[in-house]
Amino acid sequence: MNRYRWRTFALEMVMIAVALVVAFPIYVLVNLAIRPTSDTGSPIRPTSSPTLTNLTQAWQEGGLGGALANSVLVTTASVLIVLAVSSLAAYPLARATARWSRGMFLLIMLGLILPFQLAALPLYQTMRDLGLLGSVWALVLFYAGLQVPFTTFLYVGFMRALPRDFEDAAMIDGCRPLEVFRYVVFPMLKPITVTALVLNAIAVWNDFFTPLLYLSGSDQQTVPVALAGFVGQFVSDWNLIFAALVISIVPILAVYFALQRSIINGFAGGLKG
């Protein structure tokens, strides 16, 4: 059964065909983004005169530069905070007795089940009272609180499986607890850290509803909100809209293709739970 036969070849062709169907929308996206507005032919025919004017115009009029900067800032800050807090919080939890962790586990499951819509409106009011509406830091605060439990949960599960011997050895050699964590435990956590990084970064970067609520009406935008505003503004100028979409997709896909192995393993690995 390990030979490459005609049936394997037929399957290969089928799978490639499927992949082409999946890729088809992306092809249309790029095709429309680079064709001049005067070209009104069928959207599936490659344009005869590709141009970059849509892209530059979308960049200038959409305020996408600022939105990208905000998205990068929010994502980086949130993910760093989440990883630092979660890994530190998980360490004592994983090493302590089970009584704690059961309650914690239930609390986290609750957090995963509660839809954000329930908390959104009261939190909106609180944020307004604190004067944080329209500030990217409100988002960082929010994501930190939202993602820390889940991430801690991932870390605890992983740490339980780690042998204690290295930590004991380091302790005997005179390391203080924080040093043990920094130099001994944290390096061993690398696989789960990659998973947590990937899952959190994608969740934060792609989130639309939260920034839609908490940043609306301000000049601070993240990429998804900026795009929604852009679509509202240039309702039927699809060439321009598609150019904006292309601009927003390129950074994600670039990172994805560069790190695809870790990203896919991160998704698959963390969810084995």
Next chain:
Amino acid sequence: MLLFAFVVLVPSARGVYYAFTDWDGLSPDFSWVGFGNFTDMAVDPNARQAIWHTLVLAVAITIIQNGVGLLLALGVNTMIKSRNVLRVFLFAPAVITPIVTAYLWRNLLGPDGAVNSLLGTVGLGSWRQDWLGDPQLALWAIVGVIVWQFAGYSMVIFLAGLQSVPKEIYEAAAIDGTGPVRRFWWVVRPLLAPAFTINLMLSIIGGIKLFDQVYALTGGGPGHATDTISTLIYKEAFTLGEFGYSIALAVVLTVIVAVASTSQYFVLSRNERAAS
């Protein structure tokens, strides 16, 4: 932990409280209306429709997305030469921002969009539709978009499960003369139980909470034909100012998510134990 309490637990608890009031989101004074919001909901055709749409979407997405994802995983987990490249490409849509894919598809599915052009080109011109403008079709168009985006995600999780199936077991079954279909059903399927649990959980919860794609694809329209609980929550609160009612809807959403995920969790983990 404190932060978690601040952004999730406390507001959620306050949310439950507001669900029993007629709060408008602004004024400090509001009054207790008991179950008023919930009885209103029972007679509000929009709310009833939205709940129904939410359930249809969640079930349809769960079945189709995981079915497609499983087939893709089985296809990729073979000797074909392009398997690594295919895995990367098929997963790619899952990392793209949902709102972006939704806007992309809004155009593709439009009357002059690429889907209709393609149908015309391959001689199926009679199948051309206004996919998102037709109340009968719009909900299914949304299902299609979600499946396109996340089937690769299911595939990756099934693939991780498939790769943990020891080759020896599979080959032993093959030598014993078991055909591919029965091999799958009796050997592979039980070992995939954990992957099934995760995939079904993720897609059903995701399907119930669905907001971004509906908002960007149809905005709940045409009319209210594709409103889900989430889009209705948003509309009630931010365009109609009915915060109390909106939060009551959110409570219903929470109950649905909780019931769906806990019952699923128990059924599937029992199957998992039975399989192992």
